[in-house]
Amino acid sequence: MVSLAPEEIVRRAAAAFNAGRREEARRLCEQGLSVDPGEPMLSHLLAAVFAASGELETARTHVEASLARRPDNAAARLLAARLARTAGDFEAALSHLDHAIALSPQRDAFVEKARTLDQAGLRPQARQAWRAILDVIPDHAEAAARAGRLAWEDGDAALAVKLLEQAVLQDAPPSVWFDLALARQDLRDYAGAAAAYRKAIDLKADHVEAIFNLGVVLQETGDPEGAMRAYGQAYRLRSESFGRIAMALTSGSHGRLWLDEAALRRALEDQGLLK
Numbered sequence: 001m002v003s004l005a006p007e008e009i010v011r012r013a014a015a016a017f018n019a020g021r022r023e024e025a026r027r028l029c030e031q032g033l034s035v036d037p038g039e040p041m042l043s044h045l046l047a048a049v050f051a052a053s054g055e056l057e058t059a060r061t062h063v064e065a066s067l068a069r070r071p072d073n074a075a076a077r078l079l080a081a082r083l084a085r086t087a088g089d090f091e092a093a094l095s096h097l098d099h100a101i102a103l104s105p106q107r108d109a110f111v112e113k114a115r116t117l118d119q120a121g122l123r124p125q126a127r128q129a130w131r132a133i134l135d136v137i138p139d140h141a142e143a144a145a146r147a148g149r150l151a152w153e154d155g156d157a158a159l160a161v162k163l164l165e166q167a168v169l170q171d172a173p174p175s176v177w178f179d180l181a182l183a184r185q186d187l188r189d190y191a192g193a194a195a196a197y198r199k200a201i202d203l204k205a206d207h208v209e210a211i212f213n214l215g216v217v218l219q220e221t222g223d224p225e226g227a228m229r230a231y232g233q234a235y236r237l238r239s240e241s242f243g244r245i246a247m248a249l250t251s252g253s254h255g256r257l258w259l260d261e262a263a264l265r266r267a268l269e270d271q272g273l274l275k
Helices: 006-018 022-035 040-052 056-069 074-086 090-103 107-119 123-136 141-153 157-167 174-186 190-203 208-220 224-237 239-251 261-270
Strands: none
Touching: 006 022, 006 040, 022 040, 040 056, 040 074, 056 074, 074 090, 074 107, 090 107, 107 123, 107 141, 123 141, 141 157, 141 174, 157 174, 174 190, 174 208, 190 208, 208 224, 208 239, 224 239, 224 261, 239 261
């Protein structure tokens, strides 16, 4: 097998990898590298194999070896960037991405750069990157979701709602529905917020923050019974939320006054599950 050309070994290893035979792909790559250490195609593919298996540091070592021999490989740069981002090495990730974009300005590289800027806490740059993606791909759900969350964190609830409503047109995770609910709640759209919180709960039944906040908006709409059911569910899932629940009950526009802490705890424990 080792007498085969690297291109043939890569072809066979890629076929094995795509068929789910990771060990076979790994063995083929390692056989080829035993003859030609650092061969860029084999190192790149072996890095992908290790990355798929969750061995990220080993994957990073191999992709860096590939780039040492072939620094102008945009796909290897993108893989190296993803691995560096996962390791929290944002400076290296951004460097790889800038190289990848210069070599081949593909959508995946721009999305990866937005994710990296976001995770690195570079908010202005991340905001700009996500909005630039939306300018080109208006229906990009992840970009809409992240841009919406950042808009909400910046205090622009109206823009956040617009972007997040766009994001949930596709299959959105509970976190996006929760963000939409927060933005609607800030705009005092309590019915819309309740609907979004319920959707988040449908997708993640133990989403305590969504359940608690549902109680808050139900209380604001004058539905104390519904609010108590939500608070009871939040309390059962996380008993440490009792203090927040007690504060919400007494401070809301349709609040209740509980002088006996034990009685409030009993009342919460007695509530039925959310429907």
